[in-house]
Structure formats: structure tokens, C-alpha cells
Amino acid sequence: MTPLQQPLFNRLALIGFGLIGGSIARAARAQGAVRSIIATARSPQTRKRVAELGIVDQVVETNAAAVEGADLVIACVPVGACGAVAKEIGPHLSKGAIVSDVGSVKGSVLRDMAPHLPAGVHFVPAHPVAGTEDSGPDAGFAELFVNRWCILTPPPDADKAAVEKLKTFWSHLGANVECMPAAHHDLVLGITSHLPHLIAYTIVGTADELSSVTRSEVLKFSAGGFRDFTRIAASDPTMWRDVFLANKDAVLEMLGRFNEDLAALTRAMRSGDGQTLFDHFARTRAIRRGIVEIGQDSPAPDFGRRQPTLPAEPLPRPYAADNE
């Protein structure tokens, strides 16, 4: 990422300042993408923390005050809160401003925000497909979007120049940008993100409901696959409640297909049909390799987790190799 000579926007307003808002602020500042950043958040505690962090130019109390004079406004709140935010900021937006968001569902955001935005304001919804299981203003970091996708879902009548300018903004934050219709986004993310989260939340909950003796062993031996589900299932409950309510139709569609495939594998296992199991696992292994090849994950063993080093002391004689 090369910092810009000339900022793309004069004044960026961030409404909501958690993992995503905080990462945008840090990256936009590091890249010189905006001349100044003004931020707000719902709670006084978060606003106080944002001011302490010193990564924005001004922290204000209300959404309305935040957007005054801003030429880029990004709502970084749960998708269920986007409509109320749009209603609040609508009358205070500057003519020509670009209004965007970062919500993980796009159809509902378009439906809830668009009616409150006045003519002369350019609405270009966005979804940076990047994140961690952490939340809050301290969780953000400038590199979060590097080499990750940011999907823009402009409505068909969106201003082309505004779309291009937002694309350029996200590119300077390190993201690869692609445009698609909101409904298509919700279907794709339904299978690649929302359903996996639903499965992780379910399996971790199921393990938790086992008897206490077994549960301690579940935690102890979690490296056998379960640990990776626990990371996903530690994601923010508010955000994910809103995602499943807002993208209900697409997730239910994907869940139906998933249940059919699960039933087929169950049948193969029950009937001792090893070939079906092998063929399926061989196909999914190739998908994993494809993800690594296009640079969307690390090929390092154990998903790139740092490997512990061997004990410094050599093993006692009987365990050492005897062909030295």
C-alpha cells in the first residue's frame, strides 16, 4: 500500500467504531486517504475510548453531528441498526456526499437505508469481507483489509463517479474491490460465511451441552478440529443475530441444501459406502487448495498458527534416535 499524495475525501464520518470502523480509521489515516476523520459511537464508553486512542480528529456525541460537512459517511454498525442510523443522518447530509456501510448483509441495508437518504446524496453500500472474532474500538488494525475482498452493491441507478471513488478508497485500504447486485451478494455470502457461522455456533453449543466430564475433554482435545469452530463461534452475538435475521431467505436456502448433503454423507457412512465418502473428501480437499492458491489463506500447517518449538533439553537416551 502506497500512501496517497492527495486525500480522496476531505472529511470521513464513521458512525460506529468497533472492529470495522476502527480498522477503516487506522487504514485511512495510514494511507492518507482522507484529510480528517470524525467519529461517533452509541455509548459514551466507546466514544471516550476512541478519543483516548487518538486515531481520529474529532469524536462527537450524535450521528447527526458526525455527518455535518462530511463527503464520505460510513455506517459501521450492526445491519439491524442501519435503518435507524440513515433516518437520523438523512436531514444532515451534505449534497454530493457518498453514504456507505460495511454490513455483512446487503439486501436489508439497501431496503432500510435508501428511503431515508435525500436526493443529491450517493448511496453505495459495501461489505469488506474481512474480520476477526474480536469487537470494539481496540480490536481494529490498519492491515485488516489487505488482500481481502470488498464487495460494493450499488443500486442500478447509482452515480458511476461515486462508485468509482469508493472503489478507489477501498483499494487504497488494501482491498480488492468487486461490484455485484445486493441479492447475489447475500446468496454468495450465505454459503461462504453465514452458513459456516451457523454450523460453528451449533456445534460449539452441542459440545457445551454434553455432560461436564465429557465437556472438559472436549476443551482439552479441541485441536482435533473443534478449536477452529470455537474461533468462529466466538464472533459478536449482536452482529450475527442481525445477519441471520436480515439474510434469512438465503441462509434457509443454503441450509436446505446443506441438510440434503449431510443426509447423503450420513447414508454413505451408515451403509459402509467408503467410495462416496472418499470422493466427497477428495473434492473438498481440492477446494481448500484452491483457496490457498488464490492467496485467501495460509498454506502453513495448522492454518498458520505458530508452531510450538521442541523442548530445549534433549530427550533422555532411550528416546533419542539410535542411528546417530
Ligand code: NAP
Ligand atoms: P463491533 O466491533 O461490535 O462495533 C459495532 C459498533 O456499532 C460499535 O461502535 C457499537 O457501539 C455500534 N452499535 C452497536 N449496536 C448499535 C445500535 N443498535 N445502534 C447504533 N450503534 C450500534 O462490530 P464490527 O465487527 O465492527 O461490525 C460492524 C459492522 O460490520 C456490522 O454490520 C457487521 O455485519 C460488519 N462486518 C463485520 C465483520 C466482522 O468480522 N466483525 C466483517 C465484515 C463486516 P457501542 O460500542 O457504543 O456499543
